[in-house]
Amino acid sequence: MNLTLNRRYAFAASHRLHSPQLSDEENHRIYGKCNNPYGHGHNYVVEIGVSGPVDPETGMIANLSDLDSYVQREILDAFDHTYLNEQVPAFKKSVPTTENLCREIYRRLESFPKARLERVRIEETSLNSFEYTRESQDSAGGNSR
Amino acid sequence: MAHVRITRKIEFSAAHLYHNPKFSDEENRRIFGKCNNPHGHGHNYVLEVTIAGEPDPMTGMVLDLKELKDILQREIVDRMDHRFLNYEVPELSGQIPTCENIARVIWKLLDPKIVHGHLDRVRLYESPDLFVDCTAGGGA
Numbered sequence: 212m213n214l215t216l217n218r219r220y221a222f223a224a225s226h227r228l229h230s231p232q233l234s235d236e237e238n239h240r241i242y243g244k245c246n247n248p249y250g251h252g253h254n255y256v257v258e259i260g261v262s263g264p265v266d267p268e269t270g271m272i273a274n275l276s277d278l279d280s281y282v283q284r285e286i287l288d289a290f291d292h293t294y295l296n297e298q299v300p301a302f303k304k305s306v307p308t309t310e311n312l313c314r315e316i317y318r319r320l321e322s323f324p325k326a327r328l329e330r331v332r333i334e335e336t337s338l339n340s341f342e343y344t345r346e347s348q349d350s351a352g353g354n355s356r
Numbered sequence: 357m358a359h360v361r362i363t364r365k366i367e368f369s370a371a372h373l374y375h376n377p378k379f380s381d382e383e384n385r386r387i388f389g390k391c392n393n394p395h396g397h398g399h400n401y402v403l404e405v406t407i408a409g410e411p412d413p414m415t416g417m418v419l420d421l422k423e424l425k426d427i428l429q430r431e432i433v434d435r436m437d438h439r440f441l442n443y444e445v446p447e448l449s450g451q452i453p454t455c456e457n458i459a460r461v462i463w464k465l466l467d468p469k470i471v472h473g474h475l476d477r478v479r480l481y482e483s484p485d486l487f488v489d490c491t492a493g494g495g496a
Contacts, residue, residue, distance in 0.1 A: 212460065212463055212490050212491065212492060212493060213490070213491045213493035214454070214459065214460065214488055214489070214490050214493070215457055215488065215489040215491075216456060216486075216488055217486070217487045217488065217489060218485060218486055219484070219485040219486075220485075237376070260489070265454075265456045265457065265460070268376055268378065268379075269374075269376065269387060269388075269452060269454070270374070270451055270454035270456060270457045271452075271453030271454050272456055274387065275486070276389060304377060
């Protein structure tokens with residue numbers, strides 16, 4: 212059988228959806244309210260899934276304190292209460308949609324040393340959620356953008 | 357893949373503690389933190405059990421949910437609800453009753469009992485922010 216350990220975290224951040232490759236009018240048409248030049252914010256919920264053998268000594272795939280401190284450092288400290296467009300380097304080059312946010316969080320957590328990252332699922336609001344999995348990563352031939 | 361998945365949710369409340377007698381007291385505290393409290397502590401566990409299969413052409417059902425409800429009552433709730441998992445659930449004896457190990461025990465208890473359709477996933481929530489998925493496959 213396969214086991215995945217899943218953990219949910221929350222952070223709040225603002226963003227603006229605007230592509231420099233599009234005209235202002237196209238940006239407005241495509242992104243609508245999300246194109247507001249002042250930005251807007253969300254309470255993001257990030258669900259992380261990791262897999263691996265269960266250590267018989269601890270009964271754990273990964274110690275939650277290791278996972279929590281890794282996510283705290285790599286994601287929450289970097290994203291919480293920030294303006295994603297300006298304060299997260301990846302979004303200087305790409306539009307901070309939640310699709311791209313999934314990929315960026317996946318990229319940052321992929322090197323977690325204690326277990327294998329399986330999936331990143333983000334709830335942008337309680338009504339919208341996005342997921343990026345190891346299969347998506349494998350089929351994309353890497354996380355290049 | 358015309359399979360249909362059906363999921364039933366149940367709850368049980370139980371106590372546990374994490375302690376490995378192979379470790380020193382200090383190592384136990386360092387590795388398991390608050391979960392090492394010798395008096396134990398408890399959770400309201402939420403279990404989602406998913407069965408996959410072909411709906412029977414006569415009944416339109418993969419399995420009778422009443423049958424699944426009875427299996428879950430007998431195998432899980434009667435065994436684990438309002439129990440101290442370390443001491444009162446023999447299937448967990450000698451194991452640290454983490455969410456991983458409890459989910460694995462639940463899978464092993466349920467899998468042979470599901471005769472209509474097959475067990476597709478066991479999802480065990482220890483809290484809304486921590487859950488383990490157990491699915492069929494080659495891993496541990």
